[in-house]
Amino acid sequence: MPVPTAPSRSRLKLSYSINQAVEALRTHDSPPSSWDFARFLLQHHEKYGGGLAGKLARQSGPEQSQTRSVEAWLEALYLLLDPAQVPELHTRVALLGLARLDPALSAYFDHYGLSAALRQELKENFENLLRLPGPAMPGYISDSVNRNAPDRLAIEREVDN
Secondary structure (H helix, E strand, O other): OOOOOOOOOOOOOOHHHHHHHHHHHHOOOOOOEEHHHHHHHHHHHOOHHHHHHHHHHOOOOOOOOOOOOHHOOOOOOHHEOOOOOOOOOOOHHHHHHHHHHHHHHHHHHHOHHHHHHHHHHHHOHHHHHOOOOOOOOOOOOOOOOOOOOOOOOHHHOOOOO
C-alpha cells in the first residue's frame, strides 16, 4: 500500500488550534501517536467535553496508540471526513476523527466519556461528517467498482443495477 502524500492546504483547511498542533508535532523526533496529537489539542481546550479534556490532558493516555507522520494523520483525517460537511477541521471533529482512526484512542475516550461529551457539544451529528459509514479501519478497501469491467464472476444477472 503506498504511503499517503501530504495534503495541500487547499485540500484540508485547518483551524488555528489544529495548525498549532501540526507545527508542534512536526518538531518531534519520532512520528506522533494519535494520543500525542489528541493530548496537544486537549491541553489547549481544557473546557471541551464538559472539562474532561483538561482532566485527560494530564493523564498518560492509552497504553498503546497508533503512530504516523503528521502528514499521514492529516491525510487520514481528510480521507475520513467529507470536505463538503467539514469545510475547516476544528478540534472537536479532529479529536473524534483521531479516535475513529485509532481503536485504542477510541476506547480510551469512551472509557472516560469524552467521545460522548464531544459529540454533544458539536452542532452537527459526527456520523454525518464522515465520507463513509462505519469505522475507517487499516486495510479498508473501497466497494466502488468500474461498471465497465468484465463480469468475471458471472454475477451481473444476479445484481440489481
